[in-house]
Amino acid sequence: MTLDHPASLKQAAEAIRSGAISSEEMTRAALSRAKASQRRLNAFIEIDEDHALSSARQADAARATGRNTGLLHGLPLAHKDMFDEAGRITGCGSLIRAGHVAMGTSTVLARLGQAGSFSIGRLNMSEFAMGPTGHNHHHGRAINPIDPERITGGSSSGSGAAVGAGVVLAALGSDTGGSIRLPAACCGTVGIKPTQGRVSRHGAMPLSFSQDCIGPLATGVEDAWLILSLISGPDGHDPTCLDAPLRPLLDGVKGLRIGLAKGPLLQSLSDEVGEAVQSAARVLEGEGAELADAPFSHLEAVTELANAVAMTEAAAVHFDGMRKEPERFGPQVRMRLSQGLAIPGPLYVRALQIRSVMLARFLEQSFAASDVLILPAMPFVAPLDRDVDVGAGSRMNEVISAMTSLTRPFSYLGLPVVTLPVASSRERLPIALQVVARPWREDLAVSVARHLERVLALSPFTLKAAA
Template sequence: MSLDHPKSLRQAAEAIRSGVISSQEMTLAALSRAKASRSRLNAFIDIDEEHALACAKAADDMRTSDASLGPLHGVPLAHKDMFDGEGRLTGCGSLIRAGHRAKTTSTVLARLGTAGSFSIGRLNMSEFAMGPTGHNHHHGRVLNPIDPDRITGGSSSGSGSAVGAGVVLAALGSDTGGSIRIPAACCGTVGIKPTQGRVSRHGAMPLSFSQDCIGPLAGSVEDAWLILSLISGPDGLDPTCLDAPLRPLLDNIEGVRIGLAKGLFQQTLSDDVGEAVQTVGRLLDRDGVQVADAPFADLEAVTELANAVAMTEAAAVHFDSMRDAPDQFGSQVRMRLSQGLAIPGPLYVRALQIRSVMLARFLEESFGACDVLILPTMPFIAPLDRDVDVGAGSRMNEVISAMTALTRPFSYLGLPVVTVPVAASREGLPIALQLVARPWREDLAASVARHLERALALSRFTAKAAT
């Protein structure tokens, strides 16, 4: 891979820091890829060439001075269209906010800026982050870089597509019920949903204030972990963001106990996904890692609670706009918000009240004898677009419900999850697994994910998509 399109964030930053390539040269190459991808992927809502090149020139000027350089100095990225940057547009994939200019900068963008990175544009997303398929009523659907007939997943659709295609090395997304993990799974990238409260949400579009998480999508576990380490930490602007140190990744995972869902989902998984779960179990066992068939709590019940909380809180966020300008919402988002408005208040409060009880029960039942749980991100490969089109009727609802059945519970419980591709289907599409850990133990989930990534050599999805 050429120096203007490096393989990793560290490689990119080192090339710029050493003067082998300038930030302006790397940025021009990224802008060229972004422009070329617009008709093929529709991953970008906006490409800001002027801003990106100004930032790149400033990075090059700083490199020649005595200033200390951040770990991502001069590296161009792109992020989901929901993070405020002072004086810049943040549309949230919507019509209502299309002209909104932020007065402040979100904490996550500010921290990446301190690390030396900048954005080349705003990435497409499901309108107001409401939709797991990646469709957008106003900006059109984002195409999967591996198979354009398949969905990208949502709501961080542009992030999954842009990273999966190699346009940028990493991107920020948000996850309320699977919106980082599902696009990562569909597009063959790594995604991390951190523990609730790990990353500040200041300046980020709210959807469900008790479940929203911000995290990275990247081409490797190492790159995703680097982004997570840069954006994590307490923030006085977000009182829900806690001071819980992020532990380093483990070089050796032999002492990590793995709970594998070997039998629980066999009736609902596609053959390819079921085989991937079994293959991973055999690989870990071969490598001397303790693997057990983990008992799983009732995820279906937790999914219903997660949905009740998310939809009620989303309806509260958009209550005024739904009253004053309902026609400015896409039809599917308007329908989901209407459903949220109809959820009884006592049901919502009850769902919040029993959250801690459900978490305690889940930790006791599922983590009693293991440190990391492994289960599929989705029970099947990325669905065909026609199967989730509005004309698909009940088939659409069935597929969408199944897509989020294994992701929503961990949003409700606030647990950290790493999604990593582990196999290719018969169609050559990625199959991804979720690695779930106890609160604040992202390091364990990511260490196991990195071990699998290295053992299985699964860089091929990004490489294939970038060609």
């Protein structure tokens, strides 16, 4: 890492705070990376150089006059194209909202702004966040920075690509069924899906209000934790956002009970993925953690319930647009919304009603002897683009269903999850782990993930170097 692209957010903030580099210099370097990589990665829908440099100069002026600066003062980031910023476009990766100018600013961007950060552009995403592969009919797909023939995962595809390529150190994404965790897994970054209700969704594009979560993708666990700590907390604009302070991280894993998830959904893992999970478990055991088997049964139905809730709520969000201008939606999104419109009301209500029962049962069974659970983010490494293209037919549906089989249950149940790379496959692709905790115990999941990261020393940059 060079000074114009430090290894962590804290290092970058300290470089600006100390005067070793100006915010403008760091921002120009980030813009240069963004523009140089755009043809190769297609990570951005818009790179806004004028706005970024103006923000950087304001940050430098503030520092020069001795004004109080936040933890991310002067740091250039970039975020998924779904968070409102007053006076600026929020396109949601779509055609129908491509020129929509926001009237106000989302709480998450406001909080990052209070910490001193600003954005250099809007990152690519699946249209209206509806697509786990990261494809976009209108803007093209973001390209995996480790292997361009592989998908980035979605829907936070541009966030995964930009962070994985080192264009920015962190980016916001959203997760309704895996949309932070899948890009993190495919691009070798760290992603956190928080407990539902920890982060305000005010000013963020809705997909499924019963399952939507906002969280960070970053190059390391501590950076992701820092971003989460800045955007968390109650918000008067979002009554679903609760006051549940984050607890401090643990220094190590000694005495923690680690549950190895076992069940039918985990019987189809590739050999490499299965071995990587076992290896990570042995590492944790060697560091003083206690291992136990954790039943992970009865969750096949949860996947279908999660999808029924998400698609019904998405269809409600886009009902007027589908009625008036269906041709302005991409074909895959239009098809999925049509399916959502066809889901019977009683089925949707029943899927919501039994959610709390399913959560209580899962906590009682799977966390009976465990503080956290570990399991893969996906049953295999990032799929080839050709296997999930619309021309792949039934193969596409099979791959996509398998991709989300291990992420959707935790969205439906509202649990916090950290995803991080723990191994590299024979093709030099990341193999990612999910660390799952009880509601509001992000501190335990992040503590385990941070310790694994320190011991394994894997990052998107080491993965790219090996490729």
